[in-house]
Amino acid sequence: MNENVINKQLLIRRVGLIIYDIIAVMASSAIGLLMRFDMSYKELISTMDSDIWIDNIWKYLPISIITTIVIFHLFHMYQSLWSYAGMSEMGSLIAACLLSGVAQFIGMRFIAKYAMPRTFYFTYVMWLVIFVALSRFAYRVFRTFVQKRNETARNVNVMVIGAGEAANSLIREMNTSRYIQKAVCCVIDDDPSKIGAYIHGVKVVGNRGYIVEAAAKYDIDEIIVALPSISKKETREILDICQETKCDLKTLPGIYQLVNGEVSVSQLRKVDVTDLLGRDPVQTDLDSIMGYVKDKTVLVTGGGGTIGSELCRQIVTHKPKLLIIFDIYENNAYDIQQELRMKYPKFCEDHLLVLIGSVRNTARVEDVFEKYHPDIIYHAAAHKHVPLMEISPNEAIKNNVMGTWKVCEAAFKYHAEKFVLISTDKAVNPTNIMGATKRICEMIVQSYDKKGDTSFVAVRFGNVLGSSGSVIPLFKKQIEAGGPVTVTDPRIIRYFMTIPEAVSLVLQAGVYAKGGEIFVLDMGEPVKILDMAKNLIRLSGYVPGEDIEIKFTGLRPGEKLYEEMLMEEEGLQDTPNKLIHIGKPIEMDEESFFDRLSELNIESKKEKADVRSWIKDLVPTYEYTPGTGMYSDGKNE
Numbered sequence: 001m002n003e004n005v006i007n008k009q010l011l012i013r014r015v016g017l018i019i020y021d022i023i024a025v026m027a028s029s030a031i032g033l034l035m036r037f038d039m040s041y042k043e044l045i046s047t048m049d050s051d052i053w054i055d056n057i058w059k060y061l062p063i064s065i066i067t068t069i070v071i072f073h074l075f076h077m078y079q080s081l082w083s084y085a086g087m088s089e090m091g092s093l094i095a096a097c098l099l100s101g102v103a104q105f106i107g108m109r110f111i112a113k114y115a116m117p118r119t120f121y122f123t124y125v126m127w128l129v130i131f132v133a134l135s136r137f138a139y140r141v142f143r144t145f146v147q148k149r150n151e152t153a154r155n156v157n158v159m160v161i162g163a164g165e166a167a168n169s170l171i172r173e174m175n176t177s178r179y180i181q182k183a184v185c186c187v188i189d190d191d192p193s194k195i196g197a198y199i200h201g202v203k204v205v206g207n208r209g210y211i212v213e214a215a216a217k218y219d220i221d222e223i224i225v226a227l228p229s230i231s232k233k234e235t236r237e238i239l240d241i242c243q244e245t246k247c248d249l250k251t252l253p254g255i256y257q258l259v260n261g262e263v264s265v266s267q268l269r270k271v272d273v274t275d276l277l278g279r280d281p282v283q284t285d286l287d288s289i290m291g292y293v294k295d296k297t298v299l300v301t302g303g304g305g306t307i308g309s310e311l312c313r314q315i316v317t318h319k320p321k322l323l324i325i326f327d328i329y330e331n332n333a334y335d336i337q338q339e340l341r342m343k344y345p346k347f348c349e350d351h352l353l354v355l356i357g358s359v360r361n362t363a364r365v366e367d368v369f370e371k372y373h374p375d376i377i378y379h380a381a382a383h384k385h386v387p388l389m390e391i392s393p394n395e396a397i398k399n400n401v402m403g404t405w406k407v408c409e410a411a412f413k414y415h416a417e418k419f420v421l422i423s424t425d426k427a428v429n430p431t432n433i434m435g436a437t438k439r440i441c442e443m444i445v446q447s448y449d450k451k452g453d454t455s456f457v458a459v460r461f462g463n464v465l466g467s468s469g470s471v472i473p474l475f476k477k478q479i480e481a482g483g484p485v486t487v488t489d490p491r492i493i494r495y496f497m498t499i500p501e502a503v504s505l506v507l508q509a510g511v512y513a514k515g516g517e518i519f520v521l522d523m524g525e526p527v528k529i530l531d532m533a534k535n536l537i538r539l540s541g542y543v544p545g546e547d548i549e550i551k552f553t554g555l556r557p558g559e560k561l562y563e564e565m566l567m568e569e570e571g572l573q574d575t576p577n578k579l580i581h582i583g584k585p586i587e588m589d590e591e592s593f594f595d596r597l598s599e600l601n602i603e604s605k606k607e608k609a610d611v612r613s614w615i616k617d618l619v620p621t622y623e624y625t626p627g628t629g630m631y632s633d634g635k636n637e
Helices: 003-037 041-045 050-074 087-111 118-149 165-176 208-217 232-242 255-260 306-316 330-343 345-351 362-372 386-391 393-413 433-449 471-480 499-512 529-539 590-604 612-618
Strands: 156-161 182-188 202-206 222-225 248-251 297-301 322-327 352-356 376-379 418-424 455-461 463-465 485-487 496-498 518-521 550-552 580-583
Touching: 003 050, 003 118, 050 087, 050 118, 087 118, 156 165, 156 208, 165 182, 182 208, 202 208, 208 232, 222 232, 232 248, 297 306, 297 362, 306 322, 306 330, 306 376, 306 499, 322 330, 322 362, 330 345, 330 352, 345 352, 362 393, 376 393, 376 499, 386 393, 386 433, 393 418, 393 433, 393 590, 393 612, 418 433, 418 499, 433 455, 433 590, 433 612, 455 499, 471 485, 471 529, 485 529, 496 499, 499 518, 499 580, 529 550, 590 612
Parallel strands: 156 182, 156 222, 182 202, 222 248, 297 322, 297 376, 322 352, 376 418, 418 455, 455 518, 463 496, 485 550
Antiparallel strands: 518 580
16 A cells, blocks of 8 residues: 555545544534533523523634634644554543633633533533544444454463553453454452452453463463563462463563563563573673683684584673684584674674684694684583483593593693683583593693693583573474473483573683682572473473373483582582582592593594493593493494
8 A cells, every 4th residue: 555545544534533523512512501401402492591502602613613623633633543542542532622621611701701501611521522532432442342242253262360561461452453363361360459350351360379270261272471570480380380281371571671672572472491490590790700801812612512602602792802713513613603793793804713623633723722822712612412422432532531631731832821611510420421521521621720820620510401402402393293202211300501591600600710620500400301391392282191292211321310510529619609619629640640541542542442441440430330332242222
């Protein structure tokens, strides 16, 4: 539809409203006089002054009409979108009609000196408000009535949790929008004073304890949590109840987020698994502690991976002199390079360098350090998939252990300031190859810290939500495929943290590093993997065990029921950030350790060798059953 047609329609609409208002002024004046005589025309004309009053109305009517139209124009009565009118527009309408009555009173009584009954002016205003409101709100009332009639045709019944301002806006929009084919059937709120009340015709039926019963009673398909200001803990408590229903769950962003542009209305989103962790996101004031990165050359090995790429995203905002992304996987490195170039084109032009190479290649690592002399190294390059490393233990040794050794040696040789190893809770009393190799990496880091001026530290945390190969993406794919969702054991628990949370704490730990520490991140309470699987199934609109089967496959080789964050002999110290703790270095014979490490290097290159016994010699806390593994009978486990 072109602009000329739109303007023509607007003009016709405004002219129509003006004509209607002229008739309304005439009708209000006539009825205002008749009401003085109980709406009896006979009684009016039998009154001695009736002829004078009627004559005065007709003589002043043109002035009254012009005055009213001007006042209405000044109050935007011909510009407002009345199909979306609310209390503000109603207030303007009443004020305009009152001013019209005052103008008529002054004009007739004091200027024109026309005698009229005193009640005439009050009844005139009352009827003018009625007639004008009828014209402005009739369409909206009619549309609401039609939509109420058609609610049975809507295919989604909705329950709204929360009876505050967010719910008020949401229900009003859902009731009036012709684009939303959903019917709000009931509202839940914990405030006793609101129970039994109505919001735009929808009843507040009870508190959170009534959610399951109300969902069944009203045949609810979708539950929208309209409580944008409550904590994650409260959200989880409500969602735990909602998950007992078969309903799809969504949450409403805060109005302030809409105003600030952080989210759009389209982001009435499905509940994310992070909503179910039962804690608020970790907040880290990186600006106050990241001065040590500014104007420094920073090297991130494995910079294209889940942790490495997030490290790069956060480091780049603190203006290092040079950020070097080092990764063997060119696709990953390319993706993060393009992302940073799009967000920070000026910085990346002169301060970003992407290099392809392996930490297993001594010459390549040596060349990078010789050319660029990195001040700070974040070592995130590693093989991390537990089951895969169980059947390829030599590769875990070559990449994790020997790769870390080579990068540590280069950092020591070229006098880097800090070296930060990304470790894992699986390094504590390890039962798998991946965890054991990471424990050896921690030992390498602690040993190198005693050699020179470089501060070598390790940061240990658990599972990262959304990382490649983690359980959440796997569950989502299994649900999309119709199931089953596979859980190794109903008792298994894990610690979880979001990627930005983990990385921000890694960066902060780098500030506290004096050398030799193993920093342990507080990841809150552990979560049962079975509960997480059930939650994801429910959040996808299915019923666990009915629509989507949960299948228990048994613990995989090297897998624990639970992960530990710290070994007993390490102890625990606090830092200024209560979410970061320090484990004391474990005393060991460094000379003997490196001799055995050299032997392990030789053994790992023998493709038929089972290196588990060699690892056990280096890591006494490593637990495994001799005779198991890929090379025990020539077959994969």
